[in-house]
Amino acid sequence: xxxxxxxxxxxxxxxxxxxxxxxxxxxxxxxxxxxxxxxxxxxxxxxxxxxxxxxxxxxxxxxxxxxxxxxxxxxxxxxxxxxxxxxxxxxxxxxxxxxxxxxxxxxxxxxxxxxxxxxxxxxxxxxxxxxxxxxxxxxxxxxxxxxxxxxxxxxxxxxxxxxxxxxxxxxxxxxxxxxxxxxxxxxxxxxxxxxxxxxxxxxxxxxxxxxxxxxxxxxxxxxxxxxxxxxxxxxxxxxxxxxxxxxxxxxxxxxxxxxxxxxxxxxxxxxxxxxxxxxxxxxxxxxxxxxxxxxxxxxxxxxxxxxxxxxxxxxxxx
Numbered sequence: 001x002x003x004x005x006x007x008x009x010x011x012x013x014x015x016x017x018x019x020x021x022x023x024x025x026x027x028x029x030x031x032x033x034x035x036x037x038x039x040x041x042x043x044x045x046x047x048x049x050x051x052x053x054x055x056x057x058x059x060x061x062x063x064x065x066x067x068x069x070x071x072x073x074x075x076x077x078x079x080x081x082x083x084x085x086x087x088x089x090x091x092x093x094x095x096x097x098x099x100x101x102x103x104x105x106x107x108x109x110x111x112x113x114x115x116x117x118x119x120x121x122x123x124x125x126x127x128x129x130x131x132x133x134x135x136x137x138x139x140x141x142x143x144x145x146x147x148x149x150x151x152x153x154x155x156x157x158x159x160x161x162x163x164x165x166x167x168x169x170x171x172x173x174x175x176x177x178x179x180x181x182x183x184x185x186x187x188x189x190x191x192x193x194x195x196x197x198x199x200x201x202x203x204x205x206x207x208x209x210x211x212x213x214x215x216x217x218x219x220x221x222x223x224x225x226x227x228x229x230x231x232x233x234x235x236x237x238x239x240x241x242x243x244x245x246x247x248x249x250x251x252x253x254x255x256x257x258x259x260x261x262x263x264x265x266x267x268x269x270x271x272x273x274x275x276x277x278x279x280x281x282x283x284x285x286x287x288x289x290x291x292x293x294x295x296x297x298x299x300x301x302x303x304x305x306x307x308x309x310x311x312x313x314x315x316x317x318x
Contacts, residue, residue: 040217047268068190087275135170149179150210
């Protein structure tokens with residue numbers, strides 16, 4: 001190897017061994033940290049991809065925790081800060097126990113929350129659903145399912161998350177003055193197999209249960225499969241959240257009455273575009289209450305086929 005080649009190789013090696021984020025030509029990185037592995041976040045990824053096409057001078061990443069826990073999210077955020085990322089949008093699993101971590105992130109980069117808020121942290125803005133209002137919508141669907149009252153069981157990953165607590169709050173508000181009784185709230189710590197076992201146990205132990213309600217994206221598909229396996233379609237009604245393919249199939253075949261769907265595409269897209277605006281010094285889009293609310297809608301037998309077509313196109317990346 002001649003001297004020129006040797007110098008070139010040495011320079012390339014020196015550049016390659018720089019800590020990530022210090023290479024002169026590297027693009028600023030924006031990270032989107034989710035709470036659990038679910039198809040729901042695939043839709044958000046499409047929004048991130050759209051934002052990245054519009055802003056190719058940024059590197060945009062979605063990070064899915066290997067374990068759905070606050071400790072795992074803390075490890076992920078620490079690693080991102082070590083990489084000197086420019087911005088983080090996060091669905092906080094346990095905001096009450098993560099405030100210090102989130103504030104540390106807010107000191108070093110732009111911090112947004114999405115899907116599940118952490119209002120006591122120093123995040124710039126929350127982009128997502130008004131989960132109390134979404135809970136009220138689910139409560140209205142529960143009343144539609146049980147107009148004469150009955151017993152209901154709720155299923156969710158964890159009650160530590162703000163979106164879970166707020167949805168339950170909205171449901172309880174909507175059910176005031178009715179004869180619908182919430183027997184219990186079963187949590188699964190984002191373990192899919194456990195989520196299904198919770199439903200199976202409910203069907204086995206409560207012969208008088210009338211309604212099963214899934215509060216997170218993966219809960220309703222597990223309810224649907226367990227009810228189908230038990231042959232209990234004519235015995236219990238189902239109300240759910242989000243637009244998992246199995247959930248939509250259940251709505252289409254009549255097993256599921258309805259589902260409250262969010263707009264995770266907008267969670268991803270608006271989080272990325274918003275962080276870029278803040279990095280450029282523009283906070284004019286942030287409301288005084290620091291919440292950008294993305295509307296929800298109800299999917300039932302009247303509109304499910306059209307919505308399924310829209311989801312197929314979106315998941316193909318069209």
